[in-house]
Every structure is written in C-alpha cells, then in structure tokens.
Amino acid sequence: EIVLTQSPGTLSLSPGERATLSCRASQNVASYLAWYQQKPGQVPRLLIYDASNRATGVPARFSGSGSGTDFTLTISSLEPEDFAVYYCQQRSNWPPGVTFGQGTKLEIK
Amino acid sequence: QVHLVQSGAEVKKPGASVKVSCKASGYTFTGYYIHWVRQAPGQGLEWMGWINPDSGTANYAQKFQGRVTITRDTSISTAYMDLSRLTSGDTAVYYCTRAKGGYYDTSGDYYDYFFGYWGQGTLVTVSS
Numbered sequence: 001e002i003v004l005t006q007s008p009g010t011l012s013l014s015p016g017e018r019a020t021l022s023c024r025a026s027q028n029v030a031s032y033l034a035w036y037q038q039k040p041g042q043v044p045r046l047l048i049y050d051a052s053n054r055a056t057g058v059p060a061r062f063s064g065s066g067s068g069t070d071f072t073l074t075i076s077s078l079e080p081e082d083f084a085v086y087y088c089q090q091r092s093n094w095p096p097g098v099t100f101g102q103g104t105k106l107e108i109k
Numbered sequence: 110q111v112h113l114v115q116s117g118a119e120v121k122k123p124g125a126s127v128k129v130s131c132k133a134s135g136y137t138f139t140g141y142y143i144h145w146v147r148q149a150p151g152q153g154l155e156w157m158g159w160i161n162p163d164s165g166t167a168n169y170a171q172k173f174q175g176r177v178t179i180t181r182d183t184s185i186s187t188a189y190m191d192l193s194r195l196t197s198g199d200t201a202v203y204y205c206t207r208a209k210g211g212y213y214d215t216s217g218d219y220y221d222y223f224f225g226y227w228g229q230g231t232l233v234t235v236s237s
Contacts, residue, residue: 034223049223091222093214098156
C-alpha cells in the first residue's frame, strides 16, 4: 500500500501565525490527495481535494499545494477554530486502496 | 442533501461479531460507493473497505481481509459493515463515508476518493 507520512506530528503555534503541514507519499499519487480537519468528537471535514482545490465552504486561508509525492497544507493566518488534527489521504489504482496519513495535531502555543 | 445515518453504539465481547448499518438519503444510493473508515480512541483514521452499491462488489483493506464483510440492501438504501472475531484492538468509532468526487486513471477507470459526506460514527466497544 502507499504510505502517507505527515510531519510534524504536533505543531504548536499562536493565532495569527502561519501553519505549514507536510504530507509525503511513498509512491507517486499525482495530484490525487485530500486533506481533512478533525476536531475532538467530530467527524472529519474535507478541506482540500486534488491537492489544491478547496472544498465548498472552506475559508480562503486554507491552501494546498504539491504533486507526486510531496504535499503541503498551509493555513495563512491561524484562527482559534483552526486548532485541530489534520489528515492527508489518497486512493491509488495500484496498489489499490485508500490510505490516510497518521495526522498532524495543530495546537495552541 | 446527502445524509448518512449509522446505527447506534455496540458493546461486544471478544470473539463476537458486530454489524453496523449506514442508511443513505438525499441521493441515488446505487450511484456512489460507500467506504468504511474506523478510528480507535486517540488514534488516526484507518480505511477498511468499500462497496459498490450498484453491483454489490466489495473491496477490503488487506489488514481486514477475512474478518470484514461489507454488504448492502438497495431496497432500503443501506450499507452494512460486519466485523468478526473481535478483539479489544477493534474498539473504535466506525464511520461510513461517501466521496464527493474522484479521478479517472489512464485506463479510463474511475476512482472516487475525497470523502465529503460522513455518517455520525458508531462506537464499538469490545470488552469482556
């Protein structure tokens, strides 16, 4: 299976700062990568798909970039509600399957 | 609008099986795959498998092969995830989810992948 490795595991920042989260794939996934946000007790929320497209209703401070094996989720200026866990995810045709990264916890400094 | 409503929490003993349901509404059930994802307490998201509600074909993550069965009943727009031989390691919240879109590979086959719709989750607790 394709392994997605996220870094850092935990990111401590203050509101207003810029957050940069990384996701590295063990094989080329082209641009078929999504990002999710999950807050405690809530279901995951789709943020970004196809590496750089914002899902409906996602604020413009969230942006995604990358292709192939290296991807980045950037939050330009953190709001209090952005502190959560973020996951990247892909689905490959070969080897077949869906995988998630292990998550990056974005916490208030 | 799309809704996925799952069955309620379950408590099971080790070695038992559990069956979680996911009732879909707001769209044509047979038009979109249903995937199952689980999340152990304090852990990340883990994909278990999918079902094509139109054909009934299912595909499972290698980790769960032989223990998981995903089925559907098109007459009531409901998908099911059955997990057998439960251990304490299977204690988790189980989600059904449906993609909002996907991509075509070079062979023209479609792969849905970004999950825009989620059920509310079903907590399965395995304890003796």
